[in-house]
Amino acid sequence: MNLDDVPRMKFAHLPTPIEPMTALRESFGGPNLFVKRDDCTGLAGGGNKTRKLEYLMADAMAKKADTIITLGGIQSNHVRQTAAISAKLGFQCHVAVSNPINTDDQQYLTNGNVLLDHLLGAVVHRVPPEEETDKLVSRLEEDLKASGKNPYVIPIGGSNVLGSLGYVTCAREILAQAEEKKIDFDWIILPIASAGTLAGLAAGLRLTSAKTRVLGISAWKLQDELQDTLFELVEGVCDYLGHPCDLSPGDPSININYNFIGKGYGLPTKKGLSAIKRVATTEGILLDPVYTGKAMAGLISLIEENFFQPTDNVLFLHTGGSQGLYGYVNFLLPLFR
Numbered sequence: 225m226n227l228d229d230v231p232r233m234k235f236a237h238l239p240t241p242i243e244p245m246t247a248l249r250e251s252f253g254g255p256n257l258f259v260k261r262d263d264c265t266g267l268a269g270g271g272n273k274t275r276k277l278e279y280l281m282a283d284a285m286a287k288k289a290d291t292i293i294t295l296g297g298i299q300s301n302h303v304r305q306t307a308a309i310s311a312k313l314g315f316q317c318h319v320a321v322s323n324p325i326n327t328d329d330q331q332y333l334t335n336g337n338v339l340l341d342h343l344l345g346a347v348v349h350r351v352p353p354e355e356e357t358d359k360l361v362s363r364l365e366e367d368l369k370a371s372g373k374n375p376y377v378i379p380i381g382g383s384n385v386l387g388s389l390g391y392v393t394c395a396r397e398i399l400a401q402a403e404e405k406k407i408d409f410d411w412i413i414l415p416i417a418s419a420g421t422l423a424g425l426a427a428g429l430r431l432t433s434a435k436t437r438v439l440g441i442s443a444w445k446l447q448d449e450l451q452d453t454l455f456e457l458v459e460g461v462c463d464y465l466g467h468p469c470d471l472s473p474g475d476p477s478i479n480i481n482y483n484f485i486g487k488g489y490g491l492p493t494k495k496g497l498s499a500i501k502r503v504a505t506t507e508g509i510l511l512d513p514v515y516t517g518k519a520m521a522g523l524i525s526l527i528e529e530n531f532f533q534p535t536d537n538v539l540f541l542h543t544g545g546s547q548g549l550y551g552y553v554n555f556l557l558p559l560f561r
């Protein structure tokens with residue numbers, strides 16, 4: 225299948241800008257730092273899930289669905305973007321949300337993305353501690369079918385082959401912007417969780433034979449849990465587009481760093497929080513405690529360890545998430561005291 229022939233709905237604000245992070249770069253003396261503003265894709269605050277949803281919602285339409293079901297953590301940005309596009313396109317939206325950090329902090333449970341999910345009209349189902357999210361999703365699907373609905377289930381993070389195509393498109397967009405700006409990006413660095421974003425980017429770069437390497441900073445899984453999922457997804461995307469890409473673990477074009485997860489998914493780290501503060505105060509850009517703060521902490525550490533050449537062009541993919549900041553207010557405030 226040719227990428228241009230895959231059904232896609234166009235609602236993202238594209239192309240997202242690529243901006244130099246001059247002040248941040250000056251604080252290190254190199255490499256050259258740029259940011260791709262995928263936090264500005266449009267859907268109720270935007271983020272990386274919006275590009276995936278352009279393909280997933282087209283598929284839901286083609287299947288004549290009337291209801292969308294998806295899942296994530298309570299502060300999921302994916303859930304919020306899905307709720308927003310469902311509202312706009314007139315789908316009922318059911319979301320199953322778990323408590324990945326096992327907290328009873330009221331801001332976390334009610335503010336940030338959750339507040340927005342409610343505002344956007346999603347039916348929010350809290351996953352009880354003793355139940356698995358996937359089971360709740362199956363139950364919702366069965367119940368909705370029994371009541372005569374035609375539900376469409378979007379997997380966690382929108383990370384299946386179709387969703388990942390959003391980032392094949394993004395790889396093309398980045399390469400076109402690079403050509404226009406006459407910058408060869410040596411690296412694209414981004415957070416990785418359910419892996420669709422990185423898989424799509426890596427496949428997209430491979431299919432265009434670009435030399436740019438991707439570096440994912442894991443925000444969720446360790447190597448044994450992530451690696452197979454990631455490479456199956458990359459292969460799935462390439463196969464779908466009719467060009468097997470023969471990427472396997474150890475390929476120098478795909479790098480994953482697992483050192484910045486901290487105590488676990490969704491749990492803020494000191495380094496992540498200080499990276500958020502540093503980028504806010506040097507660039508006026510808001511990162512988030514779950515993904516982009518940890519990825520930026522990784523970028524900063526790698527710069528300090530001289531991982532990059534001083535002349536390298538490094539593009540940080542800002543995948544969004546600042547709406548989650550409000551849910552994390554009680555974790556963030558101690559930083560300012």
Ligand SMILES: *Cc1c(COP(=O)(O)O)cnc(C)c1O
Nearest residue numbers: 417418419420421515543544545
């Ligand atoms: C979902 C998400 C990610 C991770 O993307 P995956 O495709 O799941 O790997 C990164 N950053 C933000 C802000 C997200 O919401």
